[in-house]
Amino acid sequence: MEKQEPLPFTGYQKFVIFILAITQFTVILDFMVMSPLGDMLMKSLSLKPSAFGFAVSAYAFSAGISGLLTAGFADKFDRKKLLLFFYIGFIAGTIFCGVAQSYQALVAARIITGLFGGVIGSISMAIITDLFALQQRGRVMGFIQMGFGGSQVLGVPIGLYLANAWGWEAPFWMVAALSIIIAALIFVKLQPVTKHLSVQRDKSVFQHLWHTVAKSNYRVGFTATALLSIGGFMMMPFGTAFAVNNLGLTNEQLPMLFMVSGVSSLVIMPLIGKLSDKIDKFKIFAFASVWMMIMCVLYTNLSVTPLWLVMIFNVLMMIGVMSRMIPSSALTSAIPDLQDRGAFMSINSSLQQIAGGVAAAAAGVIVTQKSKGAPLEHYNIVGYVIVAISILSIFLMWRVNNLAKKKVNIEEAPVDEPIPLAE
Structure with a gap:
């Protein structure tokens, strides 16, 4: 796995990458579009900030439970039928958001959207693992996760433009309309993904869930994912408040900051994906983790800083974050056996959502503010906590890397009987 020629994609594989990437884009856009609508929704539905915060978190909480x-x-x-079922449910939830005219209806709509939308990422990961070799997955992850950057670039400005023109409901109708077209493409063009059905052993769904959680190798992957999510989400909740109150940025400058970060991630992700298919994925992850640790400590200790320099710091941090995300996702995808992939990815996705919530809560305990508009205090402590978690993540990802290499060696060995990796 040191230096290798990346395997080329077939025409059908390119279609699968496109359809999964655009599916992921709509799911993330649905989540991201809530943020710029905050002020409009609070005024329209007479909401307090805490109530709006609950409406946002309702999605993540229901998504975690759903997984x-x-x-x-x-x-x-x-897996094609499963993807279509949950994607149609996600579309229904998004339409419900568009017709909601009360706070209670909006929260219910966000819960429904989360219950269905929160599982789509894990189903996509299972399809990727079934259809693409490990030597291709770095590039695939790079393209699929471009949805995050694309939603940052497009979600905020398009969502605000449509909301200002036709009301806060308009962005949800846009997401629903785009999703209906994508669902039709999935139905017509995506081939059934059924190879895993021939190796099923568990008769009961509860047995299958228990057997997946019980495997020690899988738990290494779950723990690595949870730690990565905690480290990645800790800075996010207070990022805007820190930029305004500590770095001296204005609210008018924030959209430009988000857009620059989003564009940089769109450029970075495919490059890191290609690189992680050419050289050792763990080495890229370890180097990126050290880079991110340095940038986190520097950034969280900044005081008043000009916009151009804050943008540079954000881009440099984004390079570290994305360069960890892509190789770690590719390596973790190699751990589950064929018959367990769907369950593994669902549990993994749930832990990601739940860990993100834990991270936000932990950051809220650490960070303080003496008065409204005063600089945040102890934000640099969050940076140091991320360093400690990242060091643990490197160790766990080293174990995941060893398991992935062992799995590849087993799959490539000319044996008559399959040798299960997880025990």
């Missing part, structure tokens, strides 16, 4: 609930039967069906 655990669906893990047991995630490997019992054709």
